[in-house]
Amino acid sequence: MLNKLPVIPNTAIFSNQTNNLKSYFSIQIKIAARKFLDFGVHPILGVLLILVGFIAFSEFLFHQISFASYLFAFVSLTFTSALSAQKRNDFLQLCFPEKRYKSVRTIENTLAALPFVIFLVYKQNLLVAVILLFISLLFAWSNFRTNFNFTLPTPFYKKPFEFIVGFRKTILLLIGACFIEFIALSVNNFNLGIFALAVVFLIVLTFYTTPENEIFVWNFIVSPTKFLVSKIKIALIFSVLLSLPFVATLVTFYPEKYLIILATWLIGFMLIITVILAKYAAYPSEMNLPEGIVIALGLSFPPLLLIFAPYFYFKAIQKLKPYLP
């Protein structure tokens, strides 16, 4: 049943049926299940993995960082704000009558915030939990429509596109990383500072997780090797640009720990190279479970990246050959 194509009910169905909310959310579950299957994971296993990952990440965060609850709330709001995307809400408003639309949005944002709220309650951060739930509901009930027409300048304008698009999409997260770094220095917490640096690299990795439309590879006139080298070169130069302020302040404040700082920096670069190669090793499809497992292994034991990177490189060359003969 899950392999059937999605049947999207039309507006009449959504507005007339009494069980239209149930129908809408069952479609959402089907879509999520298909995404898991596309990724090569059974949906139940996928949900379990996410659950375990969420608990592990949360425990790690609260164990390592003194201001974890605020960061936790920020991550949660990033997810809920994604549900408030204008086009998505325009579509929902077309599908549902006003009252029903608000119910849908309320349920969606509550569900998105709930795991975070439960964990905050478990950690006895009741105030943050209540504020998080309140802001999430506010996001659901408000319409942030704007005619604001502003193009965020970036220092990467000569070499589109990954860093330009990624920088603009994740600017709030990057500001968040700066904030974490600032807190780390103010409370003299070196680990938190390293965490902020790691966040920058994790953000950069997201620039390279989705394969671009084939026309943007096809247009290049270089060989697959040159193409990959140029992509990696640009990624390294620009990630140095983004991470250098973090590294510089850490080295200034903790000169005795320069080796740890440099090692984190190096692992970050190796990870970026591996993800770029993994992306094109799966091209034109999205990275899948095998690539995901390999990258996760590399994250847990970085020297493995030295083995995985060449493996992805040779695979990427094969995948790029049809576009760059």
Added chain:
Amino acid sequence: MIEIKNLCKSFGNKQVLNNINIQFEHGKVYGIVGENGAGKTTLFRCIAGLEDFEGEIHATKTPLKNHLGLLFTDPFFFPKLTGKEYIQLLCNAREIELGDIEARNVFDLPLNQYASTYSTGMKKKLAITAILLQENDYFILDEPFNGVDIQSNIIITEIIHKLKELEKVVLISSHIFSTLSATCDEIHLLKDGQIIRSVEKPEFDVLENEMKEIVMENRIDRLRLK
């Protein structure tokens, strides 16, 4: 020149292109017409090397794809990338040094705005500008006039005339016959994956009438309009 010999293409059991033999010469503009699903876009994708195929495609400048400007019916744009950055990206890919982009912005596009916020017509004009600035020798323009305002239609028509003058090879697909009449030297009718009719300029009217007959049959009568 682009020479296509015995080109066949299937998707599973469905044969989309069936033994296409055709030659496109420099300094000429070719129109490819046919109903939706006739195989026009597949033909263009094969020429661009974006599809595997049986048969042969040769060009005087090789590899063909490195000299080809390809405009899709519905060009793709990244979110949060400005018009200027889009042009920069496509020109970087071809290692073309761009001078003053604004000076070459013939469609007066707001190049510093995100391209994804452009209207359909503006997106098409941006994609055309980018492939023109790539300094290509071959052009495939799939529905270049779609969604574009009348002023820009005139500009695009003049651009195609200029490309012809510059000895480029231009292939156009359009559902608006008048735009093809105004720009093309030859028109090829594609039906069920085969070129069933090829005509030169003096015969365009005949082809248009024939197409009307093929397409219309007695459809309007079936509406029983009163």
